[in-house]
Amino acid sequence: MLPASFSAFELQPLPDGASTILRLLAVQAPNWPEIALVTARDPALSLALLFADPLRPGELADGLNSVLRRRLEHIGPDLLRAWLLGLGHVGEQGDEPTDTALVRAECALHLAIETGYPRPDEAYLAGLWRGLTRSSGWKRAPRPPAVELVAACGLPPTLADALETGGLMDEQLESAHPLLALIEAAERLTAADWQEQADKVARLSGLERATVLSLRTDVGYIVSGHAVFPAIPTPATPPARPSLRLAEDPYRCAGMLGLLTAAFVDLDGPTIHERLAIAGPLFGLHTPPILLGSGEDGLLQPMIAPAPGSVAGLIAELRVRIDDEASSIALSARSEHPTAYFLDEGGPGRSVIDWQVARWLGHAGFHVLPLASGPDAAVALVGASTTQPLDSEVRWRYAALLGAAARALRNYNRQRNEIAAREAVLQQRFREHVRKVVHEATNPLTVLKSRIGMLAQERADDMPLQDEMSLLNAELDRIDNLLRSAADVPTEVAETRHCRVPELLLDMRTLYGEPLFGSRGIQLELRAARDVPPAAIPASALKQVLLNLFRNASEALQPGQRLVVSVLPLVNVDGQNCLEIRFVDNGPGLPPERALHPTAALPSSKGGGHQGLGLSVVREILAQWHATLLCRTQMGTGTSFQIFVPLEQSA
Template structure:
């Protein structure tokens, strides 16, 4: 539904002043209870309207209304809620009439919910919201115009009054309530029920059950209850409806008295004085400025953007503005996480700050508010400004300037009406966007400082690693030299020469790993393809005897020849298998066996992969450890073990699209199955 073209500025009604005091009391507590605030919101149609205007309902949320309102209260924050109460209270017209109608809305809501329960309607919260929303159109007209009470008090039928409203305002209260319901995300059945609130009884009788419940609740809760019509719509007898009305009246009265608000229909002297305390405009501006500055304290970039959007919807009923600044003479967007328009589109416009046709550029140069309404005949004076209005989905734009230190900026606000915003409201917008820009600049400064600190710590860590690596490489060089001497002393032993060569290669591998750790930027890329059988045979040559043979354990290899190469570097596969083989050797009792085999090629995640299986006949893995097997944890082996082996295995495999799974049985052994994608043919 398109927004209505109203001959006045639509102002959302303010909450009941006594309820607003209760909200402020809760906000003053050290840890305000959001659920308690949500309960207050459910008693007040303007409070609920404001929260749902800030963030419309998503499908299904109307059935859990209290939770939905609680989430929005948390999202708004204490400072913004205080600022909203002060701002909306200062704009209020017809405070007494708004208060009385608001109480009627609460009574209709309670009646609708009890009817829903009585009739076993599955979503009583939805019925409650329909009743609460029934008077939202009338409340909004009362808050926005001085003419509505005159029309409302004229002796006429309800139909005649709505016709008079349409003639005067272009919309009646029922149509306005339905439009506000759609803009706030209320479900279709609820919007239909609102739209049928003034329809003929026979039309309502054939409608969705929620429409009948709402219409019956209106008849029951009205000052002159018409129980016969409610009985026809619900199928309940009038005595039952009369008892329901008595119960609802009592519950409503007690609930309102707990807040210090007189019951609907109570004598004027029973109700506490209505109206908000009025501060002089200058004092109010100072107070609001302080509250809005606090709304952005201590929140990061994404939440800051959300808070700015919430503030514009809550305080002004506007979508979040475009936050623009100047870089080398060109207008650029600020990095906001919830920008209404994609930043690259604004950059592509190429708007310059010296553009004498653009009101955006004019606001940046003069630091004075400007506005532009292109109209329906074309872009008007500036096509770039026309683009911005269209991208915001509004009839025109208002440019609100801000400046942080030497950096000028402007907030481009979309406007649907041609009516000028009051100067005080524009000044409030300027304070709001200045606070947001200042907080954003502080956040960027903090991030830069954190990045610089991180770089400093990283450089220090790299230098430490280089020193330690240098110290480790020295004894490795000595060990490798001694291996050469041993080989020269026994030239007649080819087996020894082969084993010494394997050990020497492992020392070289350790040296390469240390080199990559100390100088990651200069590491050469290893081929991402290797032969599984070659890596497994090499592991057996180097580690079979020291890890298994000398400790009376057996390492059995069942890898067939001719297996296709896999898409993982040889050094990575060797590191993976070495961790698994070493873990098995340390866990197996004497006389037990580890077998490495390959069942062959299969398809995983749509890719051909080679399966490797490492199976032992040991004691199995304890149940508590099994749930966190591939997480870094304190090792249970003691000594120099760090508890990182299997975590490293999973991470290494994951880098190359591979998987590892484990199955274990107490006293029957453990199996690790690896699935490694095949290398693509060269």
Template sequence: MAQENLLMETMPSLPQVLLNILDAIQDEQADLRSLGEIILQDPAMTARLVAVANSAHYARAGGCHSLDRAVMILGQRTVKNVVMTAAMKQVFDEFGRRHRRFLKESWRGTLVTAALAQALAALTRYPRPEEAYLCGLLVNLGRLARLTLDEARYPALLEAAENDQDLIRREQATYGGSHCELAAGLMEQWGLSPLLADAVRYHLEPALQVRDAHHLVKLVNLAHGLGAGENLRDGALEAADILFGLNEGLSTELRAGVQGDVRRLAAALEIDLDGQDRTMSDRHAERRLGECLSDLGQLDRVQAELSRVRDVRHGCQAVQKVLFMTLGVEHSLLFLMDARQGLMSAWMDPADDAAFVLPLERGRSAVIDTNLDRRPRVLSRSEEESLPVVDRQLFRACHADLLWLLPLVGGDRNVVGVLVLGVPGAQSARLEGRRGFVLALAGEIARLLADDLQPPGVDGSDLQKHVHEIIHEAGNPLTIIQNYLAMLRIKLGETHELQQDLDLIREEIDRVGRILLRMKDVPAPGRAEDLPLDPLVQQVAEIFSNSLCQTRGIRLSLSLAAGEAGTLGHADHLRQILTNLLKNAIEALGEGGEILLGTRAPVNLNGCPYAELTVQDDGPGIPDSIQSRLFSPVTSTKGEGHSGLGLSITRRLIDEMGGSIVCASGTQGTRFQILFPLDGQG
């Protein structure tokens, strides 16, 4: 176990590939699937993430046998932490620089093998081609691990070996086992199935020895044989015929296509595959990797700086300070959105009134057009005469030759403002080179502004502001503690005696988080949010569909027909009600199954109009012993970590709205029907 954890922490990657992964993590538009596709360019990072996903802290029933599933299980935050940890180590570690040539050769070889394995899987109708790709990507895992564990002797063995079989003989004599066995053993320790491990274990066996083996073993064996070496070998063509009856023409075509794809990928990533040791492009990538990590560290400091903001005007001042400290931009303006009045405002001095107030009408200013288009734009003084006077004033206010206009889009996809950066001509090229970081910084500012600041003119409770501030401040260290606990779990190993203590710590941290979330529900005096029922239900459903339902294979179906019916100022009540009922349904279903979520209005009951909300699942039903006291505070049947108060709280919230709830449950599933009064009835 200690060896396994050491390898997870020390296996190096090419800096160009790590940069590509970090860029994808920071991309707001990147989803988990596209992120997984980029990570699959790096064998070492793929191995790390699959191992973490199969660890005791994250493991799911059936194990994790693909990177897509690993990324889904871990989530973007954990993936980011694992990648950043690896990148940080690599920036300060000379190991990767000393063995750059081996890393390049290994990277090219494994990508060719992986792509060929996937192509052969599709050609021969193997039902899970992603497994073939993963195994192909890990064929050199044993060599990389051996190099990491024995840097003193292993490089000499690699140099002296005439071919793969000679290397295995030398490894047997030196270590008592081959790199194939080492890789397969690691895969099994990391929770991958024995079939996947066997595909790597036997990838160098002669074709005649594996012709009756499992389909996956034959795929990876042939893929490695076809992809190895500068020229296609006769033995590989013979193996193609023996294992799958493929002729020379098809085998040659598959190899050529895949090798071309890998060369194009290397060119796109600026990896010089022909260069010996460290090339200029390698040094450039190492420098950029260091800059990228520095940028990510600065984003954390930005979050800390803005989290202390008390009001909107001082928020503008804090953003200007952040831009100067991180980008060197001395003059900037922050236009904030007031959607209720259809205006955008910017302050030159927090003690004064707004210096600029712009109506939300296209063509009135480039700032407004940036808001409406949701796309960054750059204005130059050369086009100044064709601009409205207010835009010409912005050039002078920001002492700029160029104006960078960046829309600030919050987590709900609404624009909260526009950032105006005043850029002197001499600073333009340097800022353009950090464009990715500038956009990530704008995204971070947007999220924090959307969470923490109210637009001008909105009166909020001092108590509520203070509570939200405390929650925001407390959330960051709690997240950091959770991340460190997860890494500590992996380092200690599943059987370590301290795992039970770590479980207790994690449960208490979760409990603190739940308490903080309850504090966040302190209502603002006089504020009642009234929203249409159907969009609110759809919003909550999308959150669950993209998280808990997706990871457990549960289908969430909607049938929304409430029309114009609203929430009568109880939007937060309804969100909590839906959250409780959906969580219960998901936990009852476990893995798989379906949840039906529906609305109707009007529904007539005793001559009064109501809106109906139903949550129905096809699970095992609620035990009879529980149904009789369903809405009373009880000890939960779900085990530790559940308070048993969910349905009690749900009933109380419905009562406050003047509604009613009915439950029908049996072996075919459970259905909750909730009726809310319309037109103030009830």
């Protein structure tokens, strides 16, 4: 891991690059490909972006510009401008002239392409960054080892070798990884006497001397042709760098705070977390900070929902109280002043809470920064590898970024709580309304049940009537239960996923046979084989299918006509064992326009309240349970429907 004090702010971007990006971001719809091009040609900016959001395996194959564009768009214009605005007084530019790194990078890229090196963008980055690792611009912290810097960007160690090795003899390069020879050749082509170096470069790369000279000429044309940045008006005098530190410059502070607020405003919790994850490294926070906020209960709890087993989750279990007199975390939240805690060989000391948090963070200690997040207190825990105090510039920058994220989180949580409260009120009103409806509806249900009971007592010897009364009572009880449960919060009820079809048909004939068929003079006949296995479909779903077909038949058939429903136990359909339910009638058949698409949702020719959706609903229900429906019809002869439902054991 890199030192906690390392920051992408240590090295400055090229002045023209930063100003060009700020200019391109000033429009409503930024030109991200152009911004990515500018970033790809700036050593400090490209390094900072890849350090903030490391490459995924194989991602560089999409091209460096595409990789950088994704990260720039993810950061967003406001956060990107805030970051660039803060690059004014921290660190220095590299020691090389402005164009040297770009010439070397372009030479490395073209040499890689000409020699067939499989990852030319890696060669480009090695040429672009080679001067950074040798720069004296690392002011506030030691220069991190190249191997750690490169690994943190998601790049292979061969690139780190190319950054750290220089001046190797040709005999040494012959046995080294080919990237080292490419970068050494690009270095020689960057020198002032590159024409005299052409023969050596040709030997190193295996290219013809003429090819090397042509390649270098093309690179010089690219760089001198302002391919780096779009043309901007040349000022009479070069722009001066800010004379004040960021924390002492009220105008830059105000601009940066406004941009940071805009970068997080109106985002949901997960998106705030994602944006903070990439913004942290840009602002020097390479250990993810933990944001704690106080609530009405007086506890300091994580403002971002912690993952199970994470450090933030463990801190939540500590239930740190804001009035804890021993904890530096609680002290900072109360006093709104920064505090710090560092591990001591003597053990936990006065605050066991602070001791445990420091151990969990895996650092020598941590800094506690108070955040301006609204009326309730909030702090950020930032891991620290050394006991040195935070520089005031760094502390201000941390607090500005994390405070903007904390305010956005407060706003998001408040809005979510308000929505939940409104929904709770609406649900309560709905329940009260339903209870009133249920109360009114139970009166006629009670009358109906009483009348059915009286009829059953008057004709106690009529057993078929007793069976029908029992079924009616059961259906009325079901209606009563449905009404009473209407105000309850819906819950998943696990219904049996299979049913016995013959028994279901017998129950339905008892309940619907007379009103749908018998009262109209239509004959209903049921036929079923013995020992029919269960079908792999819930009874409620199949009942809805059968009831639709029953209703269609009763409306289509005339007095004296007949509907026969048969159940066949074993039919193989496309290699799957199925149960077949067959509806056959001797009615008029389907109309020609309906016969072409019998299960489509078409306007009904029946009139009244019919919408032509019955068979389409049947098809959808059956498809949900991997069942199929076939229809055959002939005008004047009749219609048949075949339903194939998988058997339970084969579903």
